[in-house]
Amino acid sequence: xxxxxxxxxxxxxxxxxxxxxxxxxxxMRQLPSEDIIYYGDTARVPYGTxxxxxxxxxxxxxxxxxxxxxxxxxxVACNSSSSYAxxxxxxxxxxxxxxxxxxxxxxxxxxxxxKRVGVIATSATVASHEYVRTIKGYDKGVKVFAKACPLFxxxxxxxxxxxxxxxxxxxxxxxxxxxxNIDVLILGCTHYPFLKGALKKAVGGKVELIDSAKEVASxxxxxxxxxxxxxxxxxxxxxxxxxxxxxQEFKRIAKNFLGRDIKHITKV
Numbered sequence: 001x002x003x004x005x006x007x008x009x010x011x012x013x014x015x016x017x018x019x020x021x022x023x024x025x026x027x028m029r030q031l032p033s034e035d036i037i038y039y040g041d042t043a044r045v046p047y048g049t050x051x052x053x054x055x056x057x058x059x060x061x062x063x064x065x066x067x068x069x070x071x072x073x074x075x076v077a078c079n080s081s082s083s084y085a086x087x088x089x090x091x092x093x094x095x096x097x098x099x100x101x102x103x104x105x106x107x108x109x110x111x112x113x114x115k116r117v118g119v120i121a122t123s124a125t126v127a128s129h130e131y132v133r134t135i136k137g138y139d140k141g142v143k144v145f146a147k148a149c150p151l152f153x154x155x156x157x158x159x160x161x162x163x164x165x166x167x168x169x170x171x172x173x174x175x176x177x178x179x180x181n182i183d184v185l186i187l188g189c190t191h192y193p194f195l196k197g198a199l200k201k202a203v204g205g206k207v208e209l210i211d212s213a214k215e216v217a218s219x220x221x222x223x224x225x226x227x228x229x230x231x232x233x234x235x236x237x238x239x240x241x242x243x244x245x246x247x248q249e250f251k252r253i254a255k256n257f258l259g260r261d262i263k264h265i266t267k268v
Contacts, residue, residue, distance in 0.1 A: 012071030020077030048122025
């Protein structure tokens, strides 16, 4: 990562829609001095049902949007994009690119005691097998059980975090994973941390839940520290929010996700 003026540039974050705001919230908490520019591709959400080729193309376009704002790094907050597009982005752009899969996978390896790890994600992320490859890259002896849970995203965006119907759906989705005696569950979509209460009820208190948002924020902090490119400032950080469609809907849901009002949203 280059030094110099880049230190004062913002961290860029993109997602297919709103789920990446969980990453933004963690970045704000762990790196309170950093400026952040978030781009949500709300016109084309969800990516989890799209083809590999489309996801790669969208991810390249999203990165170009962020680079117009001279960001010093790009955080790919979308698990589907991290599954299919990360290598392409790293080959084509000079800024550091951080995905959400490796940090969550590494945490799972650190936490599992019986080497039986569950992953819940979108259909595209599960179909990519990227979590399985990454986890086994750390430890070939770990058994990985993945499950697509497409209904979790709309439930999170509706704010139905702990409603009985959400708990029932979670129990239905997670029954196969629970039967495999997993002791760690990776929340492989950035929407899913909002459903932690329901998910905990579905898998039981002994299963550790891994929030990828927390882990990727920690990875970003470590990268900035190692490169001496972290921002040190006493002024209030500036945060920009860009979207491709549905500004009013974004503002409503973002308040639930971030716990604060977003006053200015730019449609690009």
